Amino acid sequence: MxxxxxxxxxxxxxxxxxxxxxxxxxxxxxxxxxxxxxxxxxxxxxxxxxxxxxxxxxxFPLPPISFGGRVRPRALLVLAVTFVAELVSASVRVAAIAVRPGYRPRSAIVAVRLRVRTDLNLALTAELLSLVPGTLILETDRDAGVLYVHVLDVRGPADLTVGRDRVLAVEERVVRTIGSADELRLLTTDPRNQEAP
The missing domain is CATH 1.20.5 (Single alpha-helices involved in coiled-coils or other helix-helix interfaces)
Incomplete structure (x- = not known):
């Protein structure tokens, strides 16, 4: 014994x-x-x-969310300032689309696999994206770490790439703000090399 x-x-x-x-x-x-x-x-x-x-x-108990990182004040400031700048520019862009006579914007749904697949990263990235006009999270695949994002005013394949890169940039700012050392290392991986959902 x-x-x-x-x-x-x-x-x-x-x-x-x-x-x-x-x-x-x-x-x-x-x-x-x-x-x-x-x-x-x-x-x-x-x-x-x-x-x-x-x-x-x-x-209705919530699942525990593990937090292994630490808050980095400088990265938090970058996250906040960038978020406000994106909020203002997206609001102006959506307003311009709304008042343009006869213009019918095309939209698309983009699947983006996140590099850091924690619940906290998934939730914060999705929240920040949904708060900016012109993008909306339609669905999340928690197990695969994939966000399905509705993007407004898509004119071609280049706009899809820009939308995908924007999601990954938001994820990177979130991870740099509160991520652990292991999570920061995951940011160097290219999610396009992973299996598509």
Whole structure:
């Protein structure tokens, strides 16, 4: 009979403590949103929010999202500034398309395989893309790490390549902001060399 490894028990305990902390944070957000929806912070709404929040966390548990990286302030600044610049330029472009008389833009759906296939990277990349006018995430393949992106105003194959490269550029900025060292190394791989979905 072998003795249990104390290091393994310690790591398991740390994961449980981290999971409980994440659940408490989620509960706090749910209670806050509940009170904002009612428009009144009262004891009744607070208690109702706690009950609803606990029920949501018990009956609809979210899968744990592992985070092995660290936040890099300089890369976060680059991500934020680039996002705002893309938001402004895409808004102007979509507005110009909308007011152009008789113009019917063509659109396309592009499948883009991400290089870093973590849930966090997939979610953040998809969110940043969806917030910019002219692109929309239609579907994600979580297992394969593929985003299916609707791209507006496609005139030819070159625009498809530009759309695909734009998705990979957003992914790169996300990974450079919060990725681990292993995830940063994955950015050097060419996703076009991988199997197509």
């Amino acid at each position: 072998t003795a249990p490894d104390p290091a393994a028990g310690g790591a398991s305990g740390l994961r449980r403590a981290g999971r409980r902390r994440d659940q408490l944070i989620a509960l706090g957000w749910l209670v806050g949103v509940w009170n904002l929806l009612w428009g009144d912070f009262s004891w009744g709404n607070l208690l109702g929010g706690v009950l609803i929040g606990v029920a949501v966390l018990l009956f």
